[in-house]
Amino acid sequence: MNAADPAATATALAGRAAAPGGQRKPARPWALPALLLACALLVLASLFTLAAEDELGLGRKPWQNLQRTAAELSEPSFLRLWFGNPRLEVRDGDGRLLRVEDQRETEARYLAGVGRALWTTLRIATLGTALAALLALPLGLLAARNLGAPRPLAWAAKGVLNALRSVHTLVFGLLLVGIVGLGATAGILAVALHSAGTLGKLLAESIETLDPAPVNAVRATGATGAQVFFLGVWPAVLPQFTSHTLYVWEFNLRDSTVLGLVGAGGLGLLLSEAMSLFQWGRLATLLLAIVAMVTALDALSRAVRQRLV
Amino acid sequence: MSGMGTGTVMGLNMTTHAVIEARGLHVRAARPAQAPVLLRELAFSVLPGERVALVGHNGAGKSSLLRALTGFAPVHQGRLRVLDTEMSGVPDALPLRLLRARVAQVHQGLHLVGRLSALDNVLIGGAGRHPSPWTWLRRWPAAERTAAREALAWVGLGHAAARRTDELSGGERQKVALARALHQRPMLLLADEPTASLDADAADEVVALLNRAVAERAMTLVCVVHDLELVPRLAQRAIALRHGRVVADMGVDAQTPAVLRGLLK
Numbered sequence: 001m002n003a004a005d006p007a008a009t010a011t012a013l014a015g016r017a018a019a020p021g022g023q024r025k026p027a028r029p030w031a032l033p034a035l036l037l038a039c040a041l042l043v044l045a046s047l048f049t050l051a052a053e054d055e056l057g058l059g060r061k062p063w064q065n066l067q068r069t070a071a072e073l074s075e076p077s078f079l080r081l082w083f084g085n086p087r088l089e090v091r092d093g094d095g096r097l098l099r100v101e102d103q104r105e106t107e108a109r110y111l112a113g114v115g116r117a118l119w120t121t122l123r124i125a126t127l128g129t130a131l132a133a134l135l136a137l138p139l140g141l142l143a144a145r146n147l148g149a150p151r152p153l154a155w156a157a158k159g160v161l162n163a164l165r166s167v168h169t170l171v172f173g174l175l176l177v178g179i180v181g182l183g184a185t186a187g188i189l190a191v192a193l194h195s196a197g198t199l200g201k202l203l204a205e206s207i208e209t210l211d212p213a214p215v216n217a218v219r220a221t222g223a224t225g226a227q228v229f230f231l232g233v234w235p236a237v238l239p240q241f242t243s244h245t246l247y248v249w250e251f252n253l254r255d256s257t258v259l260g261l262v263g264a265g266g267l268g269l270l271l272s273e274a275m276s277l278f279q280w281g282r283l284a285t286l287l288l289a290i291v292a293m294v295t296a297l298d299a300l301s302r303a304v305r306q307r308l309v
Numbered sequence: 310m311s312g313m314g315t316g317t318v319m320g321l322n323m324t325t326h327a328v329i330e331a332r333g334l335h336v337r338a339a340r341p342a343q344a345p346v347l348l349r350e351l352a353f354s355v356l357p358g359e360r361v362a363l364v365g366h367n368g369a370g371k372s373s374l375l376r377a378l379t380g381f382a383p384v385h386q387g388r389l390r391v392l393d394t395e396m397s398g399v400p401d402a403l404p405l406r407l408l409r410a411r412v413a414q415v416h417q418g419l420h421l422v423g424r425l426s427a428l429d430n431v432l433i434g435g436a437g438r439h440p441s442p443w444t445w446l447r448r449w450p451a452a453e454r455t456a457a458r459e460a461l462a463w464v465g466l467g468h469a470a471a472r473r474t475d476e477l478s479g480g481e482r483q484k485v486a487l488a489r490a491l492h493q494r495p496m497l498l499l500a501d502e503p504t505a506s507l508d509a510d511a512a513d514e515v516v517a518l519l520n521r522a523v524a525e526r527a528m529t530l531v532c533v534v535h536d537l538e539l540v541p542r543l544a545q546r547a548i549a550l551r552h553g554r555v556v557a558d559m560g561v562d563a564q565t566p567a568v569l570r571g572l573l574k
Contacts, residue, residue: 217420220379221493222410222437230445231433235424 072280076288080107080281110282114270114289121266122293124184124259125252128191133245135196140203147207147229161204164197169255173264187264191252199241199248206240207233239308246301253297257290328497328529329355329378333387336370336377336553346385347373348553357496360523360530362544362561364537364569369550371533375499378531379412380405392496410437412497413490415519417505420486423475427466427485430474431457434492460488464518480511487518491526498523500532504539516542537566549573 050056059065084103091097142149142157149157172190180186210233218232260268267290274282336348348370355361363371376382378391380400389396394408413434421430425447435453436444443449449457461467464484474482483503490498503519504512516539523530532543540547541561549557549572557572559565 211419213416213420214422216381217414217416218422218433218436220381220409220412220414221434221489222406222408223433224406224436224440226442227436227440227444231425231436231447232422235422239424 069280073284073287075281076284077107077279077281078111078285078288080104081111111285114267114286117260117267117270118289118293120184121256121260121268122253122297124187124264124266125191125249125256128188128256129195129245129249129252131188131192132195132199132248133241135192136199136203139196140200140207143200143204144207145204146210146212147233157200158204161197161200164193165201166197167194169194169252170258170262173259173262177263182263182265184265187256187259187266190259190264191256194255195248195252199244202244203237203241206237206244210236243305243308246305250294250298250301253294254290257294326356327354327390328357328359328392329353329531330390331388334377334384334389335386336373336382337385338373338382346553347382348377348550350387351555353548353555353558355529355531357529358527359546360532360544362532362534362540362547363550364534364540364547364573365550365556366573370553371550372501373553374550375414375501375531375533378499379409379414406437410493411495412499413493413495415483415486415490415498415500415503417502419482421474421482421489424473426471427461427474427477427488428454428457428470430485431460431488431492434460434489437493457488457492460492461485463491463522464488478511479507480514483507483511483515484518487515487522491522494526495528497529497531500530502533502535505535512539519543537569540565540569 047056080103082104084107086102086104088101088103089097090099090101139157139161141147142153143161145154169190172193173186176186176189180189214236215228215232219228223231257267258271260266260270261272263269267286271283271286274280274286331351331353334348334351335346336351337346351374363374365371373382377384377389377396380396383399384397387397392408392411394400394404400408422433429447432447432449432453435449435457439449439453458467458470461470464487466481466484466488469477469481469485474485477485487503498519500519504515507515519530519532520543522528530544534540534543541563545561547557547559547561547565547569548555549559549569551573557569559568
């Protein structure tokens, strides 16, 4: 074999990029220790600066407070459905009878309200995620480097995706309540905007990591650009995109439960009501309802996603 | 039309008839900044109906040559004509598509869309003929569907039309790939080590099918062959490449594998 340039260049390249066999990456023995050290320094710096600013206190009576909160939360209000007093007499300070209340009936009415709020939260998360998927599609396709969108468009799409992703759903909620008013619409749009950023990025990444061979094989048949996309790219990324969408839907179910805190509809409204009226029993009921719903729908979504791949 | 000897001399006289004609052809990788010239000063012609084997070590430029033939690697210098389409410079999108529609390719291993059925994968071979947006939804004219089923039956996989290709064996996938190539009704068939990832039996079957297809449909075949023993079974002419240059261009007979082995040592 004469030492012709391709071989020589290949050897020269091997030092930088992936070499055939043997050493794959240049050894950097200091890299991991250095990274760990940097992390440790960041942790310590955070700890000591916050302590110096006197921000790490636990309040005046943390232990008593914890006990009190735990005791109050340990009697979820829904138990009154069975154990409540059917003839609770409400009296004023002088002992005069104001009214007689059936606690069981009151609780039943409250729980019906919780059910409606859960249903609203579910709808906000679902519509928000669906809208997010629609928004994410064009942005993700533009941002995927290997689909060859014009550079400025790709950059713009990437910028929009990053911006959407970096603003929290709650912040979008606050902004949108100011724009479209209180209610589910604000919640849906808030969920959609934030999740579009996440889904678009995930879509772009799954397109970028696609095996190029089948796609090029479609192109090699003389297919048009659109045909290459719909016959070669789309069938390969659709299951992943669906799976990601379901995953984001799980997230949004959790996020939407607090959206009501800023007035964007659903369960959060009841949460803030219970907290500001110090109705800890009702708060406990609400938290249990959230846990139940999120657990059930998580399991459902996971089961569907496992069958997708 | 057989055993054309040195393609260079013949090619000069038969320019208009040649399926492939290369003159002083240089090819670089897509990112020239980090890649060397892959092919240099290639000069050969391939005539209609010829069956040509490309042989050489890894990195000799065989696959690069196949890519250059359908515009997947740019011609850097010199001339390249494939089916009367000028590949020098950057060909326009439309002529390139029309050329690709007439050239079918079978690669080594996995280039089918795994989640699509065998039939859907074969139908993709008709994409060049049918640019209609209906095909985006995988809706093809009835005649196309019939032809694709026939192509699958021809390779012996008529029963597997509805199965997903990522559930098929390596040999079956390569047959689906061949069915797609046939469905394309090409004038020129390019094959890149079509038996590379197969066991001996499956490889035998694929070689037999490839030969039958080329014979029955009067196609021209250019096939990258790694296993030199396969050369006499697949080709009547062998072109050997080394470091991007042609080092031999010969007719094939029973001795060819031994000759090539000595040449490429």
